[in-house]
Amino acid sequence: MSDTLETQEYSLNLGPQHPSTHGVYHARLRLDGETIVSCENVIGYLHRGMEKLAESRTYAQFAPFTSRFDYLSGALNTWGYAMALEKLGGVAVPERAEYLRVIVGELQRIASHLVMLASMVIDLNAVTGWMYAFTAREGILDLLEAVTGSRMTINYIVAGGVIEDLPSEFESKVKRTFEDLRSRLADFDRLVSGNEIFQGRTKGIGVIESGTALEFGMTGPNLRASGVGLDLRKDAPYSVYDRIDFEVPILRGGDTFDRYYIHLLEIHQSVRIVEQALDGLPSGPLRTKLPKAWKPAAGEAFGTIESTRGIQGYHIVSDGSERPYRMHLRSPAFANIAIVPEIAPGLTIQDFVATLASLDIVLGEIDR
Amino acid sequence: MREGAREIAVSAAELVATMAALKALGDFILFDIVAVDRPERYELTYRLLDRGGEGRVGFFTVRVSAEKSGADEPSLPSLVGVWKAADVLEREVWDLMGIRFEGRAGLKRILCMDDFEGHPLRKDFVVRRTPRFAEAQEGGRP
Amino acid sequence: MESFLFYAFAALVVISALAMILSRNLVHSALYMAAAFLGMAFVYLLLRADYIAVVQILVYVGAISILFVFGIMLTKRDRMDGSNGFNRYGIIAGLVGLALFALLARAVTVAGASRAAPPADVPQAPAGGSAVAISNLFLGQLALPLEASALLLLAALAGAVVIGKGREKSKC
């Protein structure tokens, strides 16, 4: 008789239709009981060939498509694309537009982080926390709708500036919404973060060391939760971030709880940024108008932006025509999810679901 | 090097050694690989994120070309041994642009389906309405 | 009424016992076994032995048969249909079974004949249920055997833990 009783491994397809894969992510797991032995990522179920589509659209026509990459933070996607185009064509952006971009971008970040918090706690079955976060997000979406006209796939930031000015009495609306947001976040924090069961489910689970995170090219909150302070808004300031006083929260644990908690901290920083940007909002034009058939000179440009999930990069190659010769998106979630097979072995299914939720993936951006 | 050019071009043979040397400097992480289908060659841009400059972050670009010879599949040495991030990035380039990376395992499609035919980002890829799968439509797909 | 119920439950026991033996599927067999246990519990109830019936359900249906089913379910299950195959001992088993049945039938008839005068120290089922009587018996007259069996079970439990954990892990 052998020293230990033998167990039998079996495989389980977690996804693509599964409640907690946040879209159509598919993990092929080998399990021993409920413990994961190995994991294989299967992605691409949402692949829409966006990079190919870009080659048959003009630069302006493709802009709305970019908000469908990371559909939870559409405004930031369009901003990244706009910055790449501005680099490509050497277009100047009016100052007021930069401030408006910061306002809309940070509101979008808050909304996206709230979705992350909500979906993370619902994956741990804290249903009430989920409702709290989504109710808070509703207020932010109302603000975004008031400015941009849409709630999800925001197409507000275009190459050269923004398309609309702020509506009237926007500042007082923001003030009210933020008050509400703060009290809701405090409720949420008390309800979820301090909960013993929640901490037991998340602390020390799915730890990503900073070295591993860098090796896999992780960026964004997930990297900052592992103790690496890398945030383009601070480290390579674009737009007007160098004029705004904010902090980049850094946590050291690298576990699921830290990845969750850093989102909460970042929301507070984004609130600060929006408030300062509203205070410092200069007057002036909104947009450097580009011609309809805009033809940048042949060449290439790489525009990066600190998106909600990490550093997003748009690599655009122009051949002098009105359509891009090649458009490539460097998607942060694509790198973030690549780490899953590395950290999955040893986790149970429950922990896997929690860890996956904390990585905050958006399949629209991964599959492109 | 940091103060000098932010961009270097290397040959395919030197790629791995260059990258390993850059990694040994300690502050670079592999950020992205972009492949562009130029008329006469495939141009690959390896973008590294440089965290070295006193709290400032920059990007460092390494360019390498894969020649379009008569064979369908141009190839380059793989960087999986240097950065683990290269795994999915190289699979993406292989999937969409059809550049084979040598010296690594598990180079298979990542975004398109496993039985997809062709490499969609190549300029000679013809976009059709019907999907291209190895098996005919009426044949029961698994 | 009572005899009708008895025949119904007895039929349940016999049919599920037969089905357990004859079923080709091991899991079905285990489930039929649970049904037979349940039927036995009903028969106990009819005999006014409600405590025994409870224990029958709690231990046999609620725990033992579930562990049986559980154990069988987790074993290899490519094809469950032929998992409870027959072997060539069928005739011998049948003969042994018949002999056992004859023995039991004889015992029952003998006991039935002497039923008129039950031994004085066997308590009759009281009106408030048999639990009180049984617990009095267990904690009084039978305390020593009860404790001995508890010790035995504890030893078995510890042994099961040791075997289940394996040698390597139990070191740490």
Added chain:
Amino acid sequence: MQTLNDLFLIVSGLLRGAMGSWGFAPGLTDAIMALVSFVAIAALVTVNIIVILWVDRRFAAFFQERLGPNRVGPFGLLQSINDAVKLIGKESIMPAAVDKRVYKFAPVLIFTVTIVLYGFLPYGKGLAPIDMGAGLLFFVAVSSTSTIAILMAGWGSNNKYSLLGGMRTVAQVISYEIPLAFSMIGVVMLSGSMNLGSISAAQHTLWNIILQPIAFFVFIVASLAELTRSPFDMTEAEQELIAGYHTEYSGMRFALFFMAEYANLFSVAALGATLFLGGWEGPLLPGYLWFIGKTWAMVLVILWLRWSFPRARVDKMMKFNWKVLIPLSIANILLTGVGIKLYQYFSTVGR
């Protein structure tokens, strides 16, 4: 007042009298009365499920700053009926690879067990449909058989998620049965009976929750696990196992599982009310109203817990059971025994 209190007894007495005057045989009368009480229980189960479903939704909505169902009927009261009709009308899909007999029988079994449980509850003084000496033990025993139904569903569905749910159920329910039963022993010791009616009557002066706070805590936690309610709803953890053991069920078969879950919620809450809150004991109002009221208080507590906590981890939950709850409940038995002896000693000395 007394009339109101004994309303159901009087009605059943009248029925029996009427049947006697019609010349029915006593056996037949008994059978008909059993049928009547069965129908009454079934009606109670059904009405209860509908009400609990509605309350659960509205209660959750209240916690989550939502409105909840409010369109169908006044305050959305008919929403549950609407859902029931929908589920009955739906096609009951049976996957091809299931073990047909096991798959079909599991929902029937689980619902049967649920209805039987309702028969043991003491709804008022002398109002227990099945009144037996070891009633409490019987309740526990019968409720433990629902495990086998869940296991059948999980295995019969031929789905790995279902099987995982079934596996978790067995580990969870069988383990938590131990502290659940142990937590009741203190109460049994205090009242000196396992008859649920006597236990209620024994709490005439003082509710057991005051004498047995530890047991009450253990009971609540363990019954949450027994019911597989959040935070211990591992068996159907929708974020991990889709829907656990009933992933492959649809239509009326799914409805049976669903209804059984909520019906069990009520019966376990009723057991808690009987054991710790005095059951039908109470001044002024008729006993059955007290019983229903206390049960609903327990139901609301369980629902409140559901909407407040995330799901625990399987291994931590098991550790909690074996390392905290069981020692605690055993210590409680010891404490109760010592307490009873001390009380007896001092009360005799005092005399």
